[in-house]
Amino acid sequence: MSELETMLEDPQVLRELIMDHYKYPHNHSLTEDMKYRKVHMSSDSCIDDITVQSDIENGVIKDIRFDGVACTISTASTSIMSDLLKGKTIEEAKAIVDQYMNMIDGKEYDPSVLEEAVAMKNVYKQANRIKCATIGWKAIRQMIEESEAEHE
Amino acid sequence: MIDVQTIRQDFPMLKNNPDLIYFDNGATTLKPQCVIDAVTSFYTHHTSNVHRGDYAIAAQNDALYDGARESFAKLLNCGAKEIVFTHNASASMNQVAYGLAHGFLKKGDVILTTEAEHASDLLPWYRLKEEYGIEIRYLPMDAQANLDLEAAKQCFTPEVKAVAAAMVTNVLGSILPIRELTALAHENGALMIVDGAQAVPHMKVDVQEIGMDFLVFSAHKMCGPDGVGILYGKYDLLERMEPVFMGGDMNARFQKAGTYELKHAPGKFEAGTPNIEGVIGAAAGCEYLMKIGLDNIHAYEKQLRAYFLEQMSKLDNIVIYNPDNEYGPITFNAEGVFSQDAAGYLASRNIAVRSGNHCAKVLHEILGTDSTIRASFYFYNTIEEVDRFVSAAADITLENAIGIFF
Numbered sequence: 346m347s348e349l350e351t352m353l354e355d356p357q358v359l360r361e362l363i364m365d366h367y368k369y370p371h372n373h374s375l376t377e378d379m380k381y382r383k384v385h386m387s388s389d390s391c392i393d394d395i396t397v398q399s400d401i402e403n404g405v406i407k408d409i410r411f412d413g414v415a416c417t418i419s420t421a422s423t424s425i426m427s428d429l430l431k432g433k434t435i436e437e438a439k440a441i442v443d444q445y446m447n448m449i450d451g452k453e454y455d456p457s458v459l460e461e462a463v464a465m466k467n468v469y470k471q472a473n474r475i476k477c478a479t480i481g482w483k484a485i486r487q488m489i490e491e492s493e494a495e496h497e
Numbered sequence: 498m499i500d501v502q503t504i505r506q507d508f509p510m511l512k513n514n515p516d517l518i519y520f521d522n523g524a525t526t527l528k529p530q531c532v533i534d535a536v537t538s539f540y541t542h543h544t545s546n547v548h549r550g551d552y553a554i555a556a557q558n559d560a561l562y563d564g565a566r567e568s569f570a571k572l573l574n575c576g577a578k579e580i581v582f583t584h585n586a587s588a589s590m591n592q593v594a595y596g597l598a599h600g601f602l603k604k605g606d607v608i609l610t611t612e613a614e615h616a617s618d619l620l621p622w623y624r625l626k627e628e629y630g631i632e633i634r635y636l637p638m639d640a641q642a643n644l645d646l647e648a649a650k651q652c653f654t655p656e657v658k659a660v661a662a663a664m665v666t667n668v669l670g671s672i673l674p675i676r677e678l679t680a681l682a683h684e685n686g687a688l689m690i691v692d693g694a695q696a697v698p699h700m701k702v703d704v705q706e707i708g709m710d711f712l713v714f715s716a717h718k719m720c721g722p723d724g725v726g727i728l729y730g731k732y733d734l735l736e737r738m739e740p741v742f743m744g745g746d747m748n749a750r751f752q753k754a755g756t757y758e759l760k761h762a763p764g765k766f767e768a769g770t771p772n773i774e775g776v777i778g779a780a781a782g783c784e785y786l787m788k789i790g791l792d793n794i795h796a797y798e799k800q801l802r803a804y805f806l807e808q809m810s811k812l813d814n815i816v817i818y819n820p821d822n823e824y825g826p827i828t829f830n831a832e833g834v835f836s837q838d839a840a841g842y843l844a845s846r847n848i849a850v851r852s853g854n855h856c857a858k859v860l861h862e863i864l865g866t867d868s869t870i871r872a873s874f875y876f877y878n879t880i881e882e883v884d885r886f887v888s889a890a891a892d893i894t895l896e897n898a899i900g901i902f903f
Contacts, residue, residue, distance in 0.1 A: 416835040417838045418838075474841065
């Protein structure tokens with residue numbers, strides 16, 4: 346187990362990770378740049394209302410941004426996602442999203458590819474918060490699928 | 498006034514969840530045993546359809562179903578045939594909106610409403626705007642959703658043909674001066690439509706004294722089963738009004754040429770087999786509330802709220818949005834904690850509240866916050882529960898809210 350993986354076993358570390366990403370979310374501003382794709386996520390839940398943008402070029406996710414009104418779990422999970430998937434190929438990203446969704450569903454998953462996203466590993470115990478933990482991840486998945494459909 | 502410990506014995510939910518603090522009564526209320534028995538007995542002892550059978554059990558159900566109108570008529574001080582059963586308050590409001598659009602209002606007419614309304618008292622009007630060119634205007638309100646009657650007077654132009662407002666707003670619990678507003682509407686030739694969903698369960702609402710033309714509310718917020726809405730309408734207006742739904746039981750006769758004659762109100766508004774168990778249960782709930790006394794319920798809730806407010810006001814981490822209202826829910830946030838996270842923390846302490854925008858999505862423009870926590874009471878809640886709630890509220894911090902996941 347790497348040093349990072351050991352650290353990510355510690356509940357206190359995970360709690361602080363969520364808190365940090367909530368208070369100081371990464372990639373937390375939208376751009377007017379027309380080359381970005383955009384998904385507005387609000388219909389799934391009564392409260393969360395976030396927009397996620399991505400720049401996907403030649404099968405690589407070059408940038409991810411987001412903004413909006415959301416709870417700690419939505420904000421932190423989307424912030425972590427934006428760090429984790431930026432720079433990945435869409436194949437890599439899809440594999441990571443699959444592992445993340447497995448974790449959120451309480452299924453078997455590979456923590457090594459999820460890095461900080463393992464902070465969300467207990468969310469499946471609070472069924473009403475699963476939507477929060479997946480809102481940003483569903484947005485990027487949708488944009489990956491759109492980009493694939495356009496290049497087929 | 499109210500013997501709350503005795504009352505609590507009537508509620509199986511409280512007995513079966515001794516540690517639960519249920520402060521989500523604005524969303525729905527718990528059911529007393531008599532309501533559960535009334536519903537169960539319909540299936541175990543006297544199942545049948547209504548208005549169709551020539552046997553004793555069917556006649557018994559006709560008497561129970563139509564007799565339920567008598568219970569609500571007594572509650573509201575109106576005639577039994579002025580009580581229509583629908584499926585919920587939204588369905589009742591949609592019936593009124595549809596009815597107004599067909600025969601009452603014309604393009605360019607204006608409906609006055611408020612920014613504190615629940616979705617069920619806005620979206621039906623938004624559709625009238627979209628489909629029939631009816632205009633919507635908002636009555637001015639302050640930051641605690643209280644209506645300024647003098648300012649409201651200025652809103653009545655000749656195009657105003659209807660006013661729709663909640664008697665008690667669902668987020669802040671502000672009590673609108675409905676009687677005065679009704680008088681104002683009538684002086685200006687407008688109809689008055691009242692959303693009573695958060696009022697009728699908690700206080701005496703006398704439709705003759707207030708004089709509104711229509712009143713909608715739902716049974717499940719007043720100890721009754723889900724799936725039953727009540728629509729009160731002045732009888733001559735109900736007779737003039739077109740029903741939304743066409744079908745069984747609501748017609749008097751029809752011919753293959755496509756001609757038909759409908760029943761009189763209230764029957765013409767109740768197409769198809771109704772929610773018979775629900776209506777019978779709703780009547781049991783209505784009788785139960787009248788036995789306790791709506792004035793007693795109101796006085797007890799006011800007292801409980803005053804104590805709750807006093808205790809909550811002592812907490813440094815809590816911002817209360819409706820401190821000056823003397824009635825209804827306490828609507829608040831914990832500083833630096835998103836409402837849903839705070840509600841999640843309270844849930845970890847076995848407390849049920851509602852977080853979010855409470856289906857009043859335009860209200861945040863008045864409140865200046867996107868979402869809040871609403872703690873709403875009923876007559877079976879206690880001072881002890883308030884104390885436990887306040888001590889949990891004192892512990893709402895971002896760290897604790899995230900801590901529930903570990």
